[in-house]
Amino acid sequence: MRLILNTCLYYPKVFYRTRSRQIDDTLTKLLSSKQEESNRQSIHKNEHVTIHDKILKIPRGTRDYHPSQMKIREEVFRTIIDCFKQHGADTIDTPVFELTTLLREKYGEDAKLIYELQDRVDDDDNNEKLALRYDLTVPFARYISQNKISAMKRYQIGKVYRHDSPKMTRGRYREFYQCDFDIAGCYDPMIPDAECIKIVVEILDKLALGQYKIYINHRKLLDAIFTVCGVPDKLFRSLSSTIDKLDKLPWDVVRNEMINEKGLSPEVVDRISRYVHMHVGNVNLIDQLRNDPQLSSNKLAIQALHDLDLLFRYLTLFNIIDKVIFDLKLARGLDYYTGVIFEAVLTKYQFNPKLDDDQIAVGSVAGGGRYDELVEKIDPKQRHVPCIGVSIGVERIFTVKEHQQTQLKTQSKTVETEIYVASAEKNFLEQRMKICAYLWENGFKAEMAYKRNPKLLDQLQYCEKHHIELCIIIGSSELEASTLKIRDVVTRNEFVIPRNQLANEIRIHLKKIRHKLADNKQQ
C-alpha cells in the first residue's frame, strides 16, 4: 500500500532524487538563518526573566554549565585527572558539608565567607551544625585523621563554597570547582614538594594555555622577614593576606592597608618593602638572603633557605627550573600553610588595568603549599601527618579555554551521536525504532525523531546542526529491496547498502569519515 503524501512535507521515492538538490539548498539556508537567530538570542541568555511576578534566576555567584561548556570542562578534567593518575594518586570523595566546628578557625580572616546550613528544630541529631565546605584541604585532613592514615597521595575534585562578592568576569564564583592533589606523610624534605610543582607544569603544558610562570616562596621565610622587620607575631597571618594582594594591587595601596588597617609603622612597612621587592634570580636571591645581616642569624630563615635551595636543585632534575621564580611577594591567603608555597600565573592573562575588551584576566591558575600542622590540629591524638598539596584553578582554566574557543570561532560538537535514523515517508516509525534498537544493541550512538511522521527536512537539519556523521534514510523501496540508504551528512553523498550489512557498513564509513577529519586537522 502506498500513501499519497503531502508534497512539501514528505518525499516519496519517485520524487526523491530530483528534489534532493532542492532539499540541500533549503537546508543550507535554514541552518544559516537559525544560526543568526541563535546568536541574537544568546546575547540575552543570561538576563533574568521577571514577568508575571515570577522571578526565575539562579543564586548570585553561581552559574549553569551549558553543554558546550560541559564539553570544555570534561576535557580539562580528563587532562588533569590523567596527570594525577600518572603520579600514582588515589582518589576520594567527601560530603559537600562538614560539621561547622571542623571548618572554624582554619581559614583566618576568610572564615566569614563560610556558608552555614539552617538549624532544624525538628531534628533528632542533637542539632548537628553544618556548613558547606570552603575547600577540599580541611576535609582531606579530617579524612586522614578519622581513618588514621599515615601516608596517602590522593586527588579530589569537587565543588566548594565561598560567600564572596562575586566578580564573574574574573572567574570568581560563590560555587566553584576545586581540583586538588595532595601528598600526606613523613618524607624527606622537598621531594613531594618538587613533585607537586612538576605536576603543575605537566598540567599547564598539556592544557596549552600559553606561557606561564610559577612563583615560589616559603612561609617560614616570610615569618622571618616579618620578625626582623619588627612586625608583632600576632599579625603574621593577617599580614600574609595583605601581601598576597600585591598581584592585583599596587604597592601604595597595600602599604596604606598595612599602616592604616594593620597598624604598622611606616618604618616597619618600608623595611618589609625592601625585602619583598628583591628580584635577582632564584639562586642569587637565596645567596643574598643568606648573607643578609639580620636574616642570617634567624633560625626560620636558615631552614627556609635550605629548603628552597634543595627544592630548586630538585626542580632542575625535573627539567622545570626555567618555569619558576623565587618571589618574596608571594604570600597565599590561607592560614594553614607552614612551608613552601607556590602559585602559577598565565603570562598572557595576568591582571592588568589596561585590558582591552577582548582580553581577560584570570590571575593564578594553580597554587598550593605545605601545611604540616593541619592534621595535627584536627586529630584527637595530635598525630603528626605533614602534607603538601596543589589546587588547580579549573574555573579560571575553563574561562581561558572558552576565551580561546571564542577567539578561534570554533564550534565543537556536544552530542556524540554517529548515526541518525530518518525516514522520507510516512508510517515508518516502527521501522525506525527497530533499526535504532539494533544500532544501540550493537554499540552505536544513534538517534531518531520522536515524531510518528517527521519531515525529512527537519531530520536532515537535525543531523547537520548536531554534526552527526551519518544518516540512514528508509523508505518503502528500501524496505521492499531489503536495503538501506545511507547519507554522509557533511558531503551529502548518498549510497545504498544491503540491510543485513548495516553494522559492518556503518563501521567502515565512520572510520573513513574520521580518518578524513583527522587528516584535515593535521594539514
Next chain:
Amino acid sequence: MRLILNTCLYYPKVFYRTRSRQIDDTLTKLLSSKQEESNRQSIHKNEHVTIHDKILKIPRGTRDYHPSQMKIREEVFRTIIDCFKQHGADTIDTPVFELTTLLREKYGEDAKLIYELQDRVDDDDNNEKLALRYDLTVPFARYISQNKISAMKRYQIGKVYRHDSPKMTRGRYREFYQCDFDIAGCYDPMIPDAECIKIVVEILDKLALGQYKIYINHRKLLDAIFTVCGVPDKLFRSLSSTIDKLDKLPWDVVRNEMINEKGLSPEVVDRISRYVHMHVGNVNLIDQLRNDPQLSSNKLAIQALHDLDLLFRYLTLFNIIDKVIFDLKLARGLDYYTGVIFEAVLTKYQFNPKLDDDQIAVGSVAGGGRYDELVEKIDPKQRHVPCIGVSIGVERIFTVKEHQQTQLKTQSKTVETEIYVASAEKNFLEQRMKICAYLWENGFKAEMAYKRNPKLLDQLQYCEKHHIELCIIIGSSELEASTLKIRDVVTRNEFVIPRNQLANEIRIHLKKIRHKLADNKQQ
C-alpha cells in the same frame, strides 16, 4: 665511588643476587601480616574518634568514598554516561543550591526534607533565600525555562540532599548522587517514554547486577481509579505516596494508613485494593481495565490505557517487553508526575524481611516518569514543555557492586601506576628523580619513594601492595654500565636493559604482562 652500606637496609650489587631469595621471602611474609593488620583495623574504621574532647566525624547520613569505592563509582558512572551518550544526550550542570522559592511546592509531603541555608545578615543580595537541591528534575525545569529551551535531551549527574532519617544499610543517605536522563519537548506519545525505559534496560544489563523487573503504571490511571473508588480529589497526590509504600510494607499496614491517616472509609480502601492487586499480564490487564464497567467511561482511564497500549507496542519493537510488568501498585512518591511512571527492581535484592546477614536489600535501582506540567508551572510565560525522565539509583548500584566484590573476595587495583623507580643503594635519589621525570614526560605512570635513601624491601613491598607491574632498580653497577635492572613485580623475575632503550623496553614488557593477564582472565 662505592659506599659502604648497612647490610640489613641496603643491598649493594655484590650481595644482591644471593640475598634476592631472602628478600622475596621476607616480602611475602610482611605483606601477609600487613594484610591481617589492615583487616583488623578496617573493622574499627567507621567508628567515631572521641578522645581529648575533640569529636571527629562527618555529618549524619553522609559518607566518605574511599579509593576502592571510588573505583567502583567511576566504573558505574562510565557505563551509565556511555549509555546516555549513545542516545544522543547533552549534559549540563546546575548549582547545588537554588532559590528556596523554586523548590517550594514541588515535592508534596516530602518538602519538609529540604535543607535550607542560613540567612546572612551581612548580605548585600536582598537576602536571597537558598536551599540545597532536592533532586535534579526541578533545577532542569528551571534551566529549560530560564534558557527558553523548547526541546532538549540531557543527562546530569550530581549530588542531591534530603534531610531524611538515614538508613545506611539500605543505601539511603542525606547526601547522594542522582544520575538523570530527561527528554523535554513536544513529541508524539510514548516514543520518548519507550526510549527512557530502553535506556534503563541497557544500563542494568551492562552493569550486570543480576535479574530485574521494570514495573510500569500511569498516574492518570491511578487518578481514574481513585475517582471511581470515591477518593476526594485533594487526596490524590498524598494517596499516591501511601500506595508507593507497598513495595516495602504489607497491604494491612498501608490499608491502616489510608483509613486512619488519610481518613478514607474501609469500603473505599477495599475498592482500591481490588484494583491495585490485579495481576493478569500486561496486555490482559489493559483489556480487563478497558472492560471495567466504571473505568471504561472515565476519560483519564481511556487516555492512560491508550498510552500504555502504545508503550507496550514500542517496548516490543525495542525487544524489552519481557522485562516490564504493568503494576497498578506502582505510584512513585513525587508530586510532579503526570503520565507513565516506572521503576526497576533487582529481583535478587528485593526487600524481604527474612534476609540473611550476607544479603542486602536495595529496592528500586532506577525510576522515572512523565512530568508534563512542571516547566509550565515554573515558567513566567507558562510555556508548555512536556518532559519525561529517568533517574538511575547509583548509590544503591554502588552498594550492590560493593556487595558483589565482597562476595567474590576480589581486590582491585586503585592506583594506576605501571612503573616504580627504586634503588638498592644509598644516594640514588637524584638518579631516581631523573628517571621518573623521563618516564612522566614519556607518558608513563610512574612513582618513586619520597625518601633520600629508602630501604629496598620497602620499595618492593610498595610495588606488590599497589599491584604495580614493573619496578626499575638502579644501582652503581647499572649506572656505570649505562643499564637498568627491571623487575616484573608479580613473577619477581629480573632482567637488565640498556638505559637508552628504557621507554621502548617498558612498553614491550607492559604489553606482555597485560596480554598474559587478559589471557588468564579469559581462562
